[in-house]
Amino acid sequence: MPAYNPPIGDIAFLLTEVFDFDAVMQSLPGHEEVDTEFALSILEEGGRFCARVLEPLNRSADEQGCKLENGVVSTPEGIAEAYRSFVAAGWGGLSGDVEFGGQGLPRVLQILFDEMLSSANMSFGLFPGLTRGAVEAIAHHASKDLKEKYLPNMTSGEWTGAMALTEASAGTDLSLLSTRAEPIGDGSYRLQGTKIFISSGDHDFGGNVIHLVLARLPDAPKGIKGISLFLAPKFLVNDDGSLGERNSISVGSLEHKMGIHGQPTCVMNYDGATGWVVGEPGRGLNAMFTMMNAERLFVGIQALGIAEAANQKAANYARERLQGRSLDGIQTPVPIIEHPDVRKMLLSGRSFIEAARALSIWTAIQMDSAARHPDPKMRERADGFVALLTPVVKGAFTDFGLETAVLSQQVFGGHGYIREWGMEQFVRDVRITQIYEGTNGVQAMDLVSRKLPMEDGALVLRFFELIKQELQATSVVPASERITKATEEALSRLERSTRAILAGSADPTVAGSAATDYLRLFALTSFGWMWAKMVSKADNMDAPIKCRKVALANFFADRMLPQTLALESALNRGPRSVMELDSALF
Structure with a gap:
């Protein structure tokens, strides 16, 4: 089975010919020195890391899954080492704020790297993806002290992030959540409650895991206006920045899932865990949606990445698999790519993938413009377009991404249903993208x-x-x-x-x-x-x-x-x- 091939050629065409990347970067203060040649060199290196380090772990991680023994989470063989290599190479801080040790590169590069990451190993990609979303929420809403204490190690990826929203009785309707936060008197709070479906809730990489937890203060009114957001680390952090004692956070169990088996999706217990409020009390959803909106775009890119990998492998298989007669009835057998229905399945996926990649770049350019353009009206205009397209990228990319994975599996016929070929894993993994970070029905209603x-x-x-x-x-x-x-x-x-x-x-x-x-x-x-x-x-x-x-x-x-x-x-x-x-x- 041919290895994943990062689509650098198509990316180069889009940046150079379609979007005039050099001119766009010249118009954005702080990005003037980022040109197409530099961007492609970064992405080529990132693609090599994804293809050579992460893709070889994808199937084995799916087969092994994560384990919970005596309260300790173990990720599949090779994942912890790969993550430490990922951080050491600087990929965790690619678009991170330079103030906290990030490289400050454009969102365009981040989104394109995220696509390749998801193509190679979607389960792995959730660790840095969720961390980056948590960083954004903290950077936009937390106090200066919390930013200085947590963001440098989170920006680099040495510490990871997790988002703790969902409870057994509170999914889309967060007004029903029951996790409580009691003030201690020194500015911190005690968190009491249980959260489910917590991706990256714990792992064995070392470092810290920073949970952003939605909870209610004692005097909070009912409904979403009574919800606050709290930062609760796995390990408390000493004044000198070193890790202190274990917080009162534990993994109750690991969810048994249809896909993304290499990702520890946890039931998390907060048994008097120490936390600090992020943003204003009672405005937790406002802070959390900073993370949620970033994650919704990321989820759309995850599905695009799976579609690319699945379509690549299906096209390679269709060129090699001999079956049936040629259309003129003379030659037999012929590669199945000569059959119109096979071609139609491949073209359906490919015509979505390349258009979606272009739209993701356009959206990322709007994000960079909203953050850096010198004209306030242009920043406002770009920010509006990002808001409009966020549910479209999340909802449509994941719908078409699943359709592409299924069509790619179909190209393999019976072999697509057999685990060793890897196609059924694509279908299982991509299915969650239509569900988490707000189901696609919720995205459509938002639109x-x-x-x-x-x-x-x-x-x-x-x-x-x-x-x-x-x-x-x-x-x-x-x-x-x-x-x-x-x-x-x-x-x-x-x-x-x-x-x-x-x-x-x-x-x-x-x-x-x-x-x-x-x-x-x-x-x-x-x-x-x-x-x-x-x-x-x-x-x-x-x-x-x-x-x-x-x-x-x-x-x-x-x-x-x-x-x-x-x-x-x-x-x-x-x-x-x-x-x-x-x-x-x-």
């Missing part, structure tokens, strides 16, 4: 109920106007005419559906029944926009690149974008058929 009404609808209309302007530019490029026209038609459907949802906002069943179909319509249109941009730039390039991009874009125009016709039709039917069956009759 239609919160993001569309932002600025009284002006934000989403501004996004549509941007797409229209760029499609006007791509329409004059001969190779782009087909994909541009198909995307323009999809955008018209999306605009009509948007107006209908906004007009029906007074009826919650309208948004609720439309949400997931609308998110997919939004995503397909956005992918079409990316394909139009890519083909317009490939038009004058070497024949292999141009032929490949044009063929993929034409497939997307002919076979993927027509889904928007059905989606608009379904949205036009409204909520009636969704709601008319009495719940007792299900």
Whole structure:
């Protein structure tokens, strides 16, 4: 089975030709010296680490799983050593704040590295991914003392982070959580409660594990406004920065999961654990969502990474596997990639992957612009686009990511169902991305109920106007005419559906029944926009690149974008058929 091949060539095309990475970085103070050559050298080295160190551990970690014995978590063989190598090489602090020892590189590089990390070993990638999200929450909301005490070692990755939200009776509705926090009198608190589904809750890497825990103060009102966020370390930290005594935090059990077996997903007990409040009391969700939004983008990238790895392996297998006759009936057997249905499965995945990678880069550029652009209006504009696209990246990338993994498994036929080929692991691993960090139904509701009404609808209309302007530019490029026209038609459907949802906002069943179909319509249109941009730039390039991009874009125009016709039709039917069956009759 061929090893994973980091997609550096496609990344180079996107940075150099499609997004003019050098010019973008020149416009962002602090990133002026980051050019494409430097970025690609970093990503090439990161890709080698992922392919040579992490991918070889992926299947063995899945087979072995994590263990809990006498309260001690053990990760699969080789994972702890790989993590220490990861930190020693500086990958933990790639985009981290230089104030706390990070390299301060652009989000674009971080997102592209995260994709390769997820392709090679998704379970492993959760350790640094969750740590980075915890760092963001602490950096934005914690006191100066907490930042100085915890962020340097967390930024480097020597200490890891975990997010402790969910309880047995409080999942999406966090207003039901019951974990309590009692003030001690010295500025710290005692945490009492149990959390479930805690990824990276504990491990055997050494160092510390920093838990961000949602809990209620004694006088807190009911509901989400009564929730506060607390920092609780596995080991208390001495004044000199060394690790002190073990905090009153323990692993109750490890969750037995469908996938990501190399990741210790824990039931965590906080039995009078010492913690410190992060941000304002009673505004814990505000602080936690800083981490959550970062993690939602990361989860979308995880699914993209799995899709890339699965599609690569399926394409390699299809070129080598001999089965059946050629279409003219003369030659037998032939590589199965000659069969139209196999080609269609591979093209469905590939046309999603390359458009999604482009959209992830575009979104990352907006994140960098929101943080660094000298013009406040441009920062605000970029920040709005990131908010709008966060549920789309999380929801659509993970939906299409699972579909791509399943299609890639299907290419293998019976071998895809056998563990030794690795395809069934991709399907099992990617499935969680549709569920954690807010299910995709929640993402879709966030898009239609919160993001569309932002600025009284002006934000989403501004996004549509941007797409229209760029499609006007791509329409004059001969190779782009087909994909541009198909995307323009999809955008018209999306605009009509948007107006209908906004007009029906007074009826919650309208948004609720439309949400997931609308998110997919939004995503397909956005992918079409990316394909139009890519083909317009490939038009004058070497024949292999141009032929490949044009063929993929034409497939997307002919076979993927027509889904928007059905989606608009379904949205036009409204909520009636969704709601008319009495719940007792299900």
